[in-house]
Amino acid sequence: MDKKVKKEFDPKIVGFLCNWCTYAAADLAGSSKMEISPALSVVRVMCSSRVDHNLVLTTFFNGADGILIAGCHPGDCHYGEGNYYARRRYALLKKVTESLGLESERLQLTWISASEGNRYAEVVNSFTEKIAKLGPSPINCRSDL
């Protein structure tokens, strides 16, 4: 694909944010009026461990160019240890996405606490940039959700 075309490409990214830490960080980034890429759409979940393989893969199959899963830092999970489970599922999902011919960078898991509005903005903006460079997702078998 022509690089110039890639530059104009507007990625579609879904961010599954945990209610307690990262969603609060996104709110903080908002109330601090930080500029954040509109490429990412926030989907609130109660815990990063709620984000199961089906949700991630269906989102990719339907044309998402990138998926960000973000929760509380290890040890800070509102539910004790949900984020550890999220991390294990992520490790597995990375391999699955690769086997589908999808660049594994399109899936990212990160920890952002409620006080890290700055970090939220940085993560979203740099992830958007990364996905923009990668170009559109090679998978798009849009099904009826």
Add this chain to the structure above:
Amino acid sequence: MKAKVGVYVCECGPNIASKVDLDRILETLPALDEYREIELVVKKYGLLCSADGKNYLEEEIKSNGFTHLVLGACSPRDHNKTFIGVCKKTDLNPYLYKIINIREHCAWIIPDKEKATEKAISYLRGGINRVLYQSSLFEKQLDIDPDVVVIGGGIAGIETALSLAGEKRNIYLIEKSGKIGGKSSRFSSLLPRQGKGLALIEEKIEKVSANPFIKVFLESSLESIIGFLGNFEIVVKSKNGNTDIKAGAIVVASGYGLIDPLSSESHSYSESDDVYTSLEIEEMLKEHGKIMTKSGKEPASVALVHCVGREEKGYCSRICCNYMIKIARYLKDQSDAIKVTEFHKGLCMPDKGDQSFHKAMAERGVEFRRIQKITQDGTKISFTGMDGSPGNADFDMVILAPAIVPSEDTDSLAELLEIPVSETGFFQEMHQTTDPVATSIDGIFVVGAAHSPKGITDSIFFAQAAAGRILTHLIPGEKIVPEVKVTEVLEAFCTGCQNCLDVCVYGAISYDESKGVSVVNEVVCRGCGNCFGSCPSGALRTKHFTNPQLYQEVREAIR
């Protein structure tokens, strides 16, 4: 019935209105082809969370007879509860409403008004689609038992019991030994800033005995427990048989133990030597009023050795520095001629008054010697100073400050109560910084040194904190409303693999042998959804966060 969805966008003063073109939203949404099957009412309002705004919304829901409601406003963290409250005043089930955050996630982060408006429309479309997939959920109200079981009759347990007992609340205090008071009642005196000292603790012990709402079980232990917050059923095992108790909460105050000095290679400790632990000195003083060697003489020189076993355990025991200086004062009060040397590896004295206490004792001639390494064999001590130079000395008496370790019952209690134990071996709190007295099981709290090494003051803090939580959560005569957005099992899909049982930190899932399926206790479940991620057969459904609901949001995000 045709769905009738109300969509109200809030101007939030100028906050949203100046950054998002609300009129364009009002024009765009009703014109969309995909909504031709439903009735859509889209309106804007100045400030929905104001008193006028709430009244307006209530009237709109009632007069329009909406089946679903979507609000384009602020973060659900700010006003979700406000608008759930509005829904509750109408016939609309609050779980058929959704707030869409077009302030923090659109207006405030996207400077370009056109882009911000597009994003807001996208989020609102996701919201409209999602509410159509949402189901009514109904809150349950459960009766509660306000009584409380306290495990452990040390200072933390006593304080908890005294803070809670009253007309409408009985306390059951379970103590494994033959009397209450714990280790603090074995001390000779308490530190100076605690006023009358030991008398204060004895006063509390008497208050417990005199309180008609506190029932003390001596030489007793916990035999079994089932249930959940507000409704625990406990069996207490005593010498004379078992007693069944119903209680709403359980407070674990099982206290601490001391490390055996012999578990550290650098220390020796035997009956024949003049080597004592700090607790033995307290008891000696309490009994004989004097600190004496085994041969009945006053020691001319005493070494106080801090941090015994700290390196092995990997944590600081917090209270030893203070009480070792207290022991130095006992010695100096007994005779100024006694030469007292404290061997420490850095002093931990963070409380107010600690520093001046240390200074006062240094002025009275107590030698504080900071060292890197120490080896103690009987009363002979060799050490390496901070500059690396070796030294050795012989004393008449050596007093050790053994590391504080979890009480020996910790593991068995943890197993019975199904609460976790941390790496250090003490009970694990819900959150070290923000939720220190709660455990992963709602209604079970941990206080005092069962939580981590603590002095009397901190134990009392914890006891009162747990009592406060119980007083506000278990109010006699009132009901509790458990979380509604919990997980349910679709029995037809459940293969009985029991993965979900392993991942649930709340112990909310059990296995029904006869049906071969998992069963969720909806009162205990908090709705995190971890089990959902672990289910290989899609047999679980996280209410209000089902995949079909989330897919609606995803679909708009990637449209």
